[in-house]
Every structure is written in C-alpha cells, then in structure tokens.
Amino acid sequence: MRRLSRWLLLGEWRAHPLRAVMAIAAIAVGISLGFAIHLINAAAFNEFSSAIKGLSGVADVQVSGTEAFFDEGIYPYLAQRDGVAVASPVLEFDASLPGQRNALKVIALDALRAGFISPDLMGAPASGNAADILADDAIFLSPAASGWLAAANGATLALQSGTDAVRLRVAGALQRARAGQRVGVMDIGAAQWRFHKLGQLSRIDLKLRDGVNRDAFKTQLEQELQRDYPGRFRVNQPNDEEQNGRNEGMSRAYRVNLTVLALVALFTGAFLVFSTQALSVIRRRGQFALLRVLGMDRRHLLRQILLEGLSLGVAGSLIGIAAGYGMAAALHFFGADLGAGFFSGVRPAVQFTPVAAAVYFALGVGVALLGCAGPALEAARAKPAVALKSGSEEAAMAGLSRAWPALGCIAVAAALTRAPPIFELPLLGYLAIALLLIGAIALMPRLAAIVFQQAHRRWSALMAGRADAPAVLTLTLARLANASSQAGIALGGVLSSFSLMVAMAIMVASFRVSLDDWLLRILPADLYARTAVGGSTAGLRPPQQDAMRRLPGVAHIDFLRARSLSLAPDRPNVALMARGIDAADAGKSLALVGATLPPPAGSTLAPVWVSEAMVDLYGMAVGDKIKLPLNGRLHEFWVAGVWRDYARPTGSIQMRLSDYRAATGDMDVNDAALWFDKNVGAAQIQDELKQLPFGAALETSAPSEIRAMSMKIFDRSFAITYLLEAIAIVIGLFGVAATFSAQTLARSKEFGMLRHIGVTRRQILAILAIEGGALTGLGIATGFVLGWVISLILVFIINPQSFHWTMQLHLPWPLLAAVAGLLLFAAALTALLSGRQALSGGPIRAVREDW
Numbered sequence: 099m100r101r102l103s104r105w106l107l108l109g110e111w112r113a114h115p116l117r118a119v120m121a122i123a124a125i126a127v128g129i130s131l132g133f134a135i136h137l138i139n140a141a142a143f144n145e146f147s148s149a150i151k152g153l154s155g156v157a158d159v160q161v162s163g164t165e166a167f168f169d170e171g172i173y174p175y176l177a178q179r180d181g182v183a184v185a186s187p188v189l190e191f192d193a194s195l196p197g198q199r200n201a202l203k204v205i206a207l208d209a210l211r212a213g214f215i216s217p218d219l220m221g222a223p224a225s226g227n228a229a230d231i232l233a234d235d236a237i238f239l240s241p242a243a244s245g246w247l248a249a250a251n252g253a254t255l256a257l258q259s260g261t262d263a264v265r266l267r268v269a270g271a272l273q274r275a276r277a278g279q280r281v282g283v284m285d286i287g288a289a290q291w292r293f294h295k296l297g298q299l300s301r302i303d304l305k306l307r308d309g310v311n312r313d314a315f316k317t318q319l320e321q322e323l324q325r326d327y328p329g330r331f332r333v334n335q336p337n338d339e340e341q342n343g344r345n346e347g348m349s350r351a352y353r354v355n356l357t358v359l360a361l362v363a364l365f366t367g368a369f370l371v372f373s374t375q376a377l378s379v380i381r382r383r384g385q386f387a388l389l390r391v392l393g394m395d396r397r398h399l400l401r402q403i404l405l406e407g408l409s410l411g412v413a414g415s416l417i418g419i420a421a422g423y424g425m426a427a428a429l430h431f432f433g434a435d436l437g438a439g440f441f442s443g444v445r446p447a448v449q450f451t452p453v454a455a456a457v458y459f460a461l462g463v464g465v466a467l468l469g470c471a472g473p474a475l476e477a478a479r480a481k482p483a484v485a486l487k488s489g490s491e492e493a494a495m496a497g498l499s500r501a502w503p504a505l506g507c508i509a510v511a512a513a514l515t516r517a518p519p520i521f522e523l524p525l526l527g528y529l530a531i532a533l534l535l536i537g538a539i540a541l542m543p544r545l546a547a548i549v550f551q552q553a554h555r556r557w558s559a560l561m562a563g564r565a566d567a568p569a570v571l572t573l574t575l576a577r578l579a580n581a582s583s584q585a586g587i588a589l590g591g592v593l594s595s596f597s598l599m600v601a602m603a604i605m606v607a608s609f610r611v612s613l614d615d616w617l618l619r620i621l622p623a624d625l626y627a628r629t630a631v632g633g634s635t636a637g638l639r640p641p642q643q644d645a646m647r648r649l650p651g652v653a654h655i656d657f658l659r660a661r662s663l664s665l666a667p668d669r670p671n672v673a674l675m676a677r678g679i680d681a682a683d684a685g686k687s688l689a690l691v692g693a694t695l696p697p698p699a700g701s702t703l704a705p706v707w708v709s710e711a712m713v714d715l716y717g718m719a720v721g722d723k724i725k726l727p728l729n730g731r732l733h734e735f736w737v738a739g740v741w742r743d744y745a746r747p748t749g750s751i752q753m754r755l756s757d758y759r760a761a762t763g764d765m766d767v768n769d770a771a772l773w774f775d776k777n778v779g780a781a782q783i784q785d786e787l788k789q790l791p792f793g794a795a796l797e798t799s800a801p802s803e804i805r806a807m808s809m810k811i812f813d814r815s816f817a818i819t820y821l822l823e824a825i826a827i828v829i830g831l832f833g834v835a836a837t838f839s840a841q842t843l844a845r846s847k848e849f850g851m852l853r854h855i856g857v858t859r860r861q862i863l864a865i866l867a868i869e870g871g872a873l874t875g876l877g878i879a880t881g882f883v884l885g886w887v888i889s890l891i892l893v894f895i896i897n898p899q900s901f902h903w904t905m906q907l908h909l910p911w912p913l914l915a916a917v918a919g920l921l922l923f924a925a926a927l928t929a930l931l932s933g934r935q936a937l938s939g940g941p942i943r944a945v946r947e948d949w
Contacts, residue, residue, distance in 0.1 A: 103402055107409060110378065117378075121371045121466075122414040127825060128364025129418025129462045132357055133455065134425035135818075139353045141426075141448045155216030157186070157303035158312050159319065162332045164664040164727040166191070166634070167298040172331070176302055179319070181310040186211040189286050190300040191293065194258040194633030195247075196795065201633030202243060202257065203281045206289030215303045218274035219283050224251035230269040234288035237266040240275030243282055244268070255282075258636045259293045260766070261629050261792035266292075293635050329725065329732040332667050351747070351900040354523055359819060362598050364465055365532070369539065369594045371410055371469030373587050375403065379473040387482040396478040403474035404467060411466025415459040422458070423450055501544050507537030515895055522715075524899035531888050531896075535597065538884045539590040542877075546578070546589055549876055554579035570861050573852075574868045592877025592921060593884060599917055600885025603910050605892040606816060610809070612905035613744050617808055619689045621801040623656070623771035625780050627787060629795050634661075637766040642792055646770055649786045651778035656687075657767035659758060663727060663751075665716060672712065672749035674726070676758030681705050684739055688752060691904065694739035695721050704757035705738035711749040711902035713740055726751070729762040747901045842866060842932035863930055870929030871922060878918045 111118050161176060162168075170187065177185035187208055192201035205219060209231045213220055221238025223230040230236045237255060239247070249255045249268045257264045272283060290296045306315060312335060320333040379386070386399060426448040514530035554575040561567035627646070630636035638646070638657070647655055656678040662671040679687055684694060688707055697705060703723065712718045718737055725732040735753065743750045759765060774783060784798050799807075813820075849862055889907070898904055 103405060106402060107406055110382075110406065118410060121410045122417065125364065125368075125371070125411060125414025125462050125466060126417040126421060128361055128465075129415050129458050130420075130422035130425055131825065132361050132364065132461075133419055133422030133458045135353075135356055136454055136458070137423065137426040137448050137451070139356070140451065140454070155212075155218060155303065156305065157215050157336055158306040158310075159304040159316050160301050160334055160336060161304065161319070161323070162301040162334075162664075163299075164330055164332060165730075166662055167295065167300060168330065169730060170297050170299045172327070173299065173302060176304065181306050181315055182304050183307045184211055184214045184305040186215045186303040186305075187286060187299050188212075188301045188303060189289050189295060189298065191295070191635060192633040193264075193282070193293070194630035194636035196256055196258050196263060196630065197797075199631040201630075202247070204237070204257075204289065204293075205281060205283050206286040207283060208286050212303075215305050219272065221270045221283050222273050224268075224270040232285050233267075233269065234285065234291065235265075235267050236269035236288075237282045237284045238270045238272050239268055240272045240279050240281045242275065242278050243280040244271065246280055257293075258630055258633070258795065260635075260637050260639055261642060261795040263795075264292050327730075329727045330730060332664060334667065351523065355896075355900055356818065358528055359602070361461075362602070364462065365535070365594065365598070368465040368469045369590060371407055371466045372472065373590065375407055375470040375473040376587050378406075379403065379477045383477070383480065386477050387480065390482040400474050400478040403477055404470060407466045407470025407474070408463065410470075411463035414466065415462030418462060419455050419459055423448075501541065504537040504540035504544075507533040507540065511537065515891055519899040522899075524896040527891055527896040527899060531601075531891055534884070534888060534891075535594060538597070538880070539593055542589040542593060542880070543587075545880065546873075546876065550575065550578035550872075569857075570864045571868065573857070573861075574865045574872070577865070578869060578872060589873055589877045589880070592874050592925070593881045596878055596881035596917070596921060597885035597888060600882055600914060601888035601892055602819070603913050603917075604886065604889035604907070605897070606819060607910040607913075608889070608893050608905055608908045609816075609897070610812060611908040613812055614805065614809065615906070616689055616742060616744050617801075617805045620687070621804055622687070623801065624774045625772045625783055625798055625800060626769060626804065627772065627796050627798045628769040629792075629797070631797060636795070637768055638770065640765045642790075643767060643770075645790055645792075646772075646787070649783065651775050651783055651786070652772050653775045654773040656771045657755060658769040658771070659755060659764065659767045660769075665726075665749075669715060670748040672751060673746050674758075675750060675752045676755040677752065679707070679752065679754050681738065681754065684741075688739070688741040689743075691740045691742050692720070695737075697738070698736065701736065703734055703736045704753065704761075706735045706751050706753045707739045707741050708737055708752075709741055709743035709746065709750040709902075710898070710904060711743070711747055712751065714898070714902040715749055728758075729764075733761045742903055744903055744905075747903065749902075842929055863934070866929040866932070867926045870925040874922050874925035878921060882914070882918075 161172070167189075173185065173187055176182065189206040191204055193204045194201055207216065207219060209220065221231055221236075231238075239249060239255075244250065247255060251268055251270060253268045255266050255268055257266065266284065272281065275281060290298065306312060316333055316335060323331045323333060389399065390396075511530040511533035514526045514533070517526040520526060557572065557575050561572065628636070629638060643657060646652070659676040661674050663674050664671050677687070681697075684690060684707060690707070691710060694707075697703070698721075706724070706726075708718050708724075718724060720737050720739055722737045723734055724737060725734050727733075735757075741752065755767075772783060774780070780800055787793050787796050787798060790796070852862055853859070886909075893905060893907055
C-alpha cells in the first residue's frame, strides 16, 4: 500500500508539476514573509529591551517620575532609606543636535555611585586622565554614536540647549555599549548646569543590601511615595512586567498587523491548494473509482489525497522557513522595525528560533490540509459506479453549492465585527475577515449558477429561432450555466486574490488621504519655526519669543510647548501639548471628532482636548474630569473634546498655553507658528528670522514642506506594506493562471467531443477566452464588493482597535482598475495558452477513455 501511495503521489506531481509548484510557492511565500517579519520584529524588540536593561545596570529598584524630570529633593529620602546600599541619581534626556533631525540620548551620572550599579555606562578616558569623568566639558560616546556623529576622541561635539550651542569634548568611549546604541554619558552636575536643568533628575537607581526582599521593598516604597507625593513617582524593577508592557505597547499593534498582512499570501496559498486538489480530484475521479473497485477502501483513499495536500504543505513550509530566515537579513533594508520608527538606532542580530519556526511550519501544513480536506472527503464518499462514468464531474462538486455553510460564516463574521478587541488587538476582526472570505468563496458556485443561468436563458430567448445565432457565445454560456461548481472554483481564485488586494489598497489609500487632509487641518499657519526638529533640549525662551512677536510683517504668532507625561505605569508616555487654542472654537486649530462641551456652570477647571487614543486606552470621555501631573503635583482639568491625532498612537492631550504656564511656570516653548500680514511673503519673514541674534539656530518650514516630509515618512513606514501588497497581487495573478490552466487541461475530453461534432480549434479557443473573461469579470465584480466590505472592517474596526484613530474611506480607482485589467488579461491569456495545449493531442486521443 505504501508503494502504491508513493507511486500515486509522484505520478501526479510528474504529470502536472506546474500546479504543484504554484501551490508550494504560494505557501512558501506566505510562510517566509510571516517568519521573516517575526524574526526581525522579535530581534529588534529583544535588542531594544536588552539595551534598556543595560542602561539600568544591576539596579534592584528604580524610582522615576510621572513627568520627564522631578525635583532632586527626593534623593536624600531614598538614599538614606533602610535597606538601600547605593542610590545613583540619573538625568536622562534627548539632546538636540544643531541642523539635524535626530537627537543624541545623553545619560548624566554621578560617577562615584554609578560605578556600583551601571558599570557599562562608565566611560574610559582616552587620555588616561581619570578626572575626565567629572569634567564639566567632557562627554563619552558609544561606538555607534561616535561613528554616527563622526566625532573621534578629542573632537568637539556641539549639542543644543535652548538656542545656544553646548560644546563638549569627546573624552573617551563607552566600551561596553551595545551595537547600534547611540548614547553619550557625562557628569550629572555638568549636565544639569550646561543644559539648564539644575535640581532636576530623571530617575534614581537603587541597589539594595543583601537579604532585602526586592518585591516587599518596592511595594512598601511605592505605597509611601503615593501617600506622601500623590501622582508624582513610579517605582519599578528593571525589565519588570510594567516596563516590558510599556516597551511592547509601543509597537505591538504594528507588529501584529504586519504579520497578518504577510499571512495574506498564505491564505491565497490555501486556496491554491484547494483548487489544485479539487481539480485534480475531478480529473482523476475515474482512477479513484477504479482503485475502489480493485479493493482500496475509503479510509486509504482519503489518506492518499490528504497525503498529497500534506506533501504540498510540508514542502512549502520547509522552503518558507528557510527562505524567511534568509529574507530577515534582506528586509533590514526597511530598518530594524521595518520602517515604523519604533526601534531607531537598534541593530539586532537575527537569530533562528525553533519554537517560532515550528509554529509557522505547523501553520503552513495546517493550511494545506484544510485546503485539500473538502476534495478528499468528496473523493472518499463518491460511489465507484457513478464515478467511473464520464460526465459526472459537475455532480462531484455539487456539495460546494450548498449555501447554508457560507451564509453561516458570513453571519458569524458580521457578529464578530461588533466584538471588542482582545488584549487591545483586533483579533476577532481578523477572524471576521477570514470567515467573510471563506463564506464568499463558498457562495461562488451558487452565484455563478444564478448569474450564468440567467444570462443563458436571456441569450437563448433572444436567439430563439435565429439561424445566425453565434455558436461560440451560445456554447460558452451553456457551459458556464451548466458547470457552475467548476466555474465557482475558478471564480474563487479570482475572488480571494482580488478582494484582498482591493481591501489592502483601499486601507492604505484611505490612511494616506486622511493623513494628508489631517495635515492640512493642523497646519493652518503660513510658516513654522523651531530651534531643532529632534530632541528635547532646544527651545525658545521668553525674550526670544518677544523678539519674534515684534517682527515686521507678522500678523499673529502662536507658540507650542510639548512634553511627555506618564499616566499609567504599564503604558507608554502620552504627549502633552500646550498652544494657543480658542476654547469657544477649538475646531479652528484641532481636528475635532464629535461634539465639544462648554465648561460646566460655575466650574473653574481649565479645558483640555484628548486624542482618540486617550478615549480607548484610558477610558476618557468628553465631560470627564482628569488629573495631570504638572510641576510636581496633580492638577485637575475637564475634557472639552476629542481630537484626531495620527502622529501619536499612544495618546496625546492638548491644552491652552496660558493654562499650562499657570500650572507649571514653564515659559519656554518648542515651536512657533507665524501668520503673515497681507502681501507679505515667506521669504521676507524667513530673512527677518535669520537676522535675529538667535536666528542661526532656527529652522523654518512652510506647511507644504512639512506635509511633503510627513508623507515621505508615511511611505517609508508603509514600504513593507506596499511590498506585501505587490506580492499579494503577483500571487493572485499566478493563482488565477494556475486555476484556469488546471481547469482547461482537465477538459481535454470535452474539447475532443466538440471537435468530433465539428467545432473548430479556433472556435474552442474563442470559447475559452470568453469563458476566462466572463469568469474573471464576475470574480472581479464580486471581489470588488467583497474587498470593499473587508476594507470597511479594516478602516472602521481593525484600524481604530489597533492604532486608536479613525479615518475616512478613499478608493484608489486607478490602481484598482489597473489590477483588474491585469487579472482579465492573465485569465484570458492563460485560457488560450492552456487551450492550445489541451487541443494538441488530437480529438481521438482526447476521448479514448470513454470508449
């Protein structure tokens, strides 16, 4: 029996190698893309977490603030606490670089204490002078930072504080820094002085005495700090669940969505396996029936067909795992985070993970088995006496025309679209798309029967009694009307590939158009100025703001102050932005979503406007009262409205600049937006800005330049998505070609009979071309509707649940029309070429099995 099974398997592959290769290739592409993306994202995340752990050293407990900086007055309280062996103060910030869009992470330490906790951050003086670690003009760079900044030992490095340049001497290297980690270390007192942060710290690392229980110490300290300093401090252990949650939360939705997009190719591969096996079973019904007559039972026949699908799955999965591991290095072209910008500066080493490989291997094999399960069951259940008769092929696929399983899948999919996210991920939304696809594909035989039978009846009524009725078109419609199940298989290939492509194209286009419209809304000024694009140390102080207000030709100027806040220990920080907002008409400067509320009667609370992410992640709603940590204490505000923010998926809050200054006393700003007087051009204002005493430190941009740069960043972030979309289109084209080719070659007996009754080769080729065009046209029309429905799920359910923002729907008609044309051409061309091959054997040879 094993010899027979091996002979049947290899004989089928030898007879039709192209179909097997196409199915294997589709599975391999899906597995390789998914596995490669998983390897890159996992390596980047692990390297990012390891880098953070390296910066924490051997600290047992860390105390940080809910604001970026807190008063160093808390330090003696922690250093003298029972159980603390060493307390190391840390000041950490992203230093702006003049003329650059990136920033250098600077970590300022007390070298006399940090050596016990963070030895990896201790610089090695190049001159051998140990006093350099305490020098007020010295900075130690990691190898990656030194190479990036082209700053060798002894060179002068210019950083920016406000509008002034801070010139530091590169005194040595951080020899233990991780590869790709761009960081500089300097003395904490020097950093506080040179960057105007006197009396401020970012965190305090605590090393506990031997025998002290870390968990109990952390819990008690957390409770006492919350009691004495409510809402001001966070207490955690390095790389604990809360910190890992913050790190993972930054990119989890992006990584999951990217993996699902990669597996679109695998879904198409599953259908290719189904169509390959279904058409193979139809063609070999007589062979299987003969085997049953000769003694093979149903169980062995079922196992044989499942073995064929299993072989496709194993081969495709093995090739996919190997190719995915190799592709991981190639995809580094898009960056360690595949262009999203979450792990910039990280250079991870991709490592083969057996567990992930086993999961993706099982996924590929499972998909292949599911694809061949239906044809295998039909072949096992077929009665040998019926199957031996020619012409029973349509009856073999009659089970595919049942509507209730398909309608059940669609009904469940509709219900799942109303379900909430699981673990803050739209898992049920993805399941709804899968069920919708399965249900729609399962309905294709019924839809094909309805459409083509109706077309045949109308054509027959129109041509009744006419001797000049076109024979080719009549035969084509008769074939399509009476072989709807086989037509449904071919339609399914077009439907699966085209609908997924349509959905992906609509999603990306909708996001791109929505982003462009959003930029137009939030960039109303004539010119924007700032001291540096990257980092947090650059800014404009009050005298400089006044100088900009007095510029001739400036009708109005609005300033922006941005900073970060921690509102939950297990979530990434949110952005707080203070600017000039008219509370009575906030829609002028904000892309508001929904209605806004006027201030409550008699309330003295200042209003804030929260982004959509704050609603989803923190449960905020219009009219709620919220507390924000500002200037060392909690301040209460009320939520006046919700605005759309595409730049910060972790959440953002906007408030009036006057309210921010009243709460914090912080008078500095980051950006300035300028409106001109009538008949004043941008060139004049830019010249005036450059002539200011601090003008050399200013960077100006027109709204069009900011939009162009933002769209460039968008395209880079979605470069891998464009690649996956292109691969899905290619696989869809090959899938359509393989399906029509297999179906055409399986009809050689039918063509032989047509030749016997006088139909010419040219007429048969015309029949095939019209069939291919008609089937593909119906598949494209249905696929467009299905893809549009799937895009609604992507745009209005999956996207808000993943990234916590909404967007408008936009259809990229030129792209959709071009791909539809390609599918039509591929189907018709494949039908013609396959028809030539099917007709090459002659009419007598084609029908010999019926004699």
